[in-house]
Amino acid sequence: MDFLKLSGKRFLIFGVANKKSVAAAITKSLLECGSLVTLVVRSVARREQVAKLFPACEVLVCDVEFEDQIAQLAAELSSREEVFDGLVHSLAFADYSDGMKPFHETPKKAFLQAVDISCYSLTALCNALKNKLAHDASVVTISISTTKMASENYGYMAPIKAALDSSIAFLTKSFSRFSKVRFNTVSPGLLKTSASAGIPGYVDSYLYAEQVIPRKKAVETQEAADVAVFLLSPRSSGIVAQSLVVDAGMSINYFDADIISRAMKSES
Template sequence: MSTDFLQIAGKTFVVFGVANRKSVAWHIARTLEEQGARVIYSVRSEARKKSLETLLAGKPVFICDVEHEGAPARLAAEIAAAGHAPIHGIVHSIAFANYSEGLKPFDETKRADFLQAVTISAFSLVEIARAFKQHLASDASVVTIGISSLLVTPDNYGYMGPIKASLESASRFLAKSFSADPATREVRFNIVGAGPLKTSASAGIPGYIESYLYSEKLTLRKRNLATQEVADSAVFLLSPRASGINATTLTIDAGLGGNFYDAEIIKLAMRPEPPVGAGGNSKFQ
């Protein structure tokens, strides 16, 4: 009896976004390899490739800086020329925001910062999909890493909130666009909506530690996500076992999105306030 439940053994996947051992992309790639898949790595620069020599020793590694127009097309051509096609899946785990000047009100967002971030973090998915379209297997799966809620407005996330919304919308429109072509009708695009994670990228967000600890209190289990839990969900979406899921966000947040009225959080938030009805001081009277 076959034990290859995910049916990805022997298939080829391109993973964008490995920065170090803490990266979501690395956890996804490692899990794919554990399941017998072949992973092709795309990193942003020669310097990044050099820093990953030990981690990615003996693995196929290519360079693609998605900030530069045409880079994904060149990458796709290089990968195909190296004999790695067809590609059965793509992982898009790329994001960047310039927080070098610290936190600012959203209305003070600089045009250059916003356009740079949206190019790298969202539009890159469109360019990558277009570049690899002719090299994809007929039932390929493309997965991008988003956030668990596009409705929240954390002060320290700033303009990346709207950019993640753009990424999620782009994924759905790509699913619709590819479905119009008979050759790519079965290709799927999905988003993993991840809750707060302990990654190097997250550490670059101002004030992230406090937000991370607060989110942990909101999870139903009182324990934040492990990066591997997000990776496991992504690998499932990449597999044929998720063939019926398309243009969808799979939210992975340990329940925090529905637990705003957690008793512990309410108690902590109201601690400075007098009890309702005490001494006529209640603001509800």
């Protein structure tokens, strides 16, 4: 039974890095639903790796940091008859090669590069590909569960994700002038991905999250992917310009009595 009505639907997914990435989990689920998936990665080397993971998918190359590559992708897709019923934007990058710094010491060049790749690329891609999206397509981007918590080991990415979250409202409004395309965000809590593992201090935060989450188990990548797949489906047609938090209840449990007790004892 095709409850989500995804069989035969066509999707364009940006951001598959490896089998542990959110985009990979979304791709796997869409294929299981009978969808047709085209993947877009940032380099030829990445294309070779991803093609082995998903041999049934066409894999295209586009580094969204470069406008000419976005234009080239749009030109290539415009020559084809098919349109896409949905687009997934699962792209983020931050250069922490100089180590984590206090937020007020954030290098301008690194910040603007992260904004370009992690946030502006959504607008750039949707503008370039607007004629390749179905009239009622669903666009889903991946954010984080909260952009207002000053997590020191997340560096300067939270303000950038906040801009991404805001973008979906403005994209929904501007696209409504000529289509019914809707934009939404999946905002997961801490995930165990290859990208997150490279962030200094992230593992400790992940383990702490497992203590705060009521079920004592962190959010799984597949759980975030499942929400994205739902948002891509016609079954979620009434959800527009929203950020769906997938944190397994972490945000309601920061003042858990056991955690408070342990913290106070450690200070005494």
